[in-house]
Amino acid sequence: xxxxxxxxxxxxxxxxxxxxxxxxxxxxxxxxxxxxxxxxxxxxxxxxxxxxxxxxxxxxxxxxxxxxxxxxxxxxxxxxxxxxxxxxxxxxxxxxxxxxxxxxxxxxxxxxxxxxxxxxxxxxxxxxxxxxxxxxxxxxxxxxxxxxxxxxxxxx
Amino acid sequence: xxxxxxxxxxxxxxxxxxxxxxxxxxxxxxxxxxxxxxxxxxxxxxxxxxxxxxxxxxxxxxxxxxxxxxxxxxxxxxxxxxxxxxxxxxxxxxxxxxxxxxxxxxxxxxxxxxxxxxxxxxxxxxxxxxxxxxxxxxxxxxxxxxxxxxxxxxxxxxxxxxx
Ligand SMILES: Nc1ncnc2c1ncn2[C@@H]1O[C@H](COP(=O)(O)OP(=O)(O)OP(=O)(O)O)[C@@H](O)[C@H]1O
Ligand SMILES: [Mg+2]
Numbered sequence: 001x002x003x004x005x006x007x008x009x010x011x012x013x014x015x016x017x018x019x020x021x022x023x024x025x026x027x028x029x030x031x032x033x034x035x036x037x038x039x040x041x042x043x044x045x046x047x048x049x050x051x052x053x054x055x056x057x058x059x060x061x062x063x064x065x066x067x068x069x070x071x072x073x074x075x076x077x078x079x080x081x082x083x084x085x086x087x088x089x090x091x092x093x094x095x096x097x098x099x100x101x102x103x104x105x106x107x108x109x110x111x112x113x114x115x116x117x118x119x120x121x122x123x124x125x126x127x128x129x130x131x132x133x134x135x136x137x138x139x140x141x142x143x144x145x146x147x148x149x150x151x152x153x154x155x156x
Numbered sequence: 157x158x159x160x161x162x163x164x165x166x167x168x169x170x171x172x173x174x175x176x177x178x179x180x181x182x183x184x185x186x187x188x189x190x191x192x193x194x195x196x197x198x199x200x201x202x203x204x205x206x207x208x209x210x211x212x213x214x215x216x217x218x219x220x221x222x223x224x225x226x227x228x229x230x231x232x233x234x235x236x237x238x239x240x241x242x243x244x245x246x247x248x249x250x251x252x253x254x255x256x257x258x259x260x261x262x263x264x265x266x267x268x269x270x271x272x273x274x275x276x277x278x279x280x281x282x283x284x285x286x287x288x289x290x291x292x293x294x295x296x297x298x299x300x301x302x303x304x305x306x307x308x309x310x311x312x313x314x315x316x317x318x319x
Pocket of ligand 2 (some may be wrong): 216276277287
């Protein structure tokens with residue numbers, strides 16, 4: 001039911017790209033936030049790209065998550081971009097006027113599909129990638145095993 | 157978009173009720189259950205997405221604000237009314253809201269530390285046709301969402317035929 005969220009971080013040079021999959025709500029946002037911040041404070045990148053192409057649901061908790069990461073990046077003296085927001089996230093981003101706070105890279109339909117394909121082909125991560133732990137639960141030992149939608153897997 | 161208020165008092169055709177403890181894992185459960193029930197009306201994908209999002213906002217508010225630091229039950233009632241109107245009630249017996257008008261303002265939040273955007277009510281209002289809030293400090297909150305669905309399968313077929 002509560003399709004859990006997962007994410008994959010990819011660090012190249014001074015840029016960290018985070019691909020979020022699944023549903024972003026108050027429940028899943030906590031672990032996504034902790035996971036991303038762990039990488040940000042470790043790598044201290046100049047740029048964070050948040051890829052939302054695989055997000056199938058997002059409510060206002062997603063806005064909080066995005067704005068929170070924006071302020072983390074600002075505190076690190078870096079910048080942040082949203083990449084390819086899925087249809088499911090676009091209304092929410094527009095409603096919040098997010099484009100006034102950071103740049104959003106929208107691409108056309110065909111391009112978007114190609115990108116998603118390329119991204120799927122690209123997973124599992126390369127050596128320099130940071131495989132992030134699965135973002136669905138804080139207590140990963142208790143029962144998350146069977147529901148695991150682990151980061152290396154692709155979403156439908 | 158908005159129809160006459162009288163459509164909100166139409167005959168009840170079908171209804172469903174769930175009660176869930178205020179655990180954050182139930183936010184996804186609540187919106188998925190409501191979406192499954194509303195699916196019998198064969199709504200547009202965007203209509204269903206709007207409903208899911210609005211329900212998620214209200215249920216999350218009950219869990220995060222209403223029962224902040226405590227536990228309680230969140231009730232969700234869905235009624236399908238005559239004329240393809242969906243009425244959804246989200247109820248908690250939590251702390252309540254002292255100033256509803258202020259709470260509904262965009263960007264207003266009492267939980268800035270929790271990375272909240274203060275956009276929950278704004279989301280409900282823009283994704284639904286009507287949002288009503290009843291609340292009393294110390295007693296709880298009831299949020300009622302109304303969504304009027306389009307013409308449905310045959311209607312949408314005809315709409316799609318038009319250029
Ligand atoms: N069920 C409730 N019980 C008690 N207080 C509530 C309830 N729902 C909302 N509120 C109050 O109304 C305020 C505004 O709610 P709203 O959903 O718009 O924003 P938020 O929950 O603070 O942030 P966001 O929804 O963007 O994460 C909340 O900060 C809270 O003080
Ligand atoms: Mg809220």
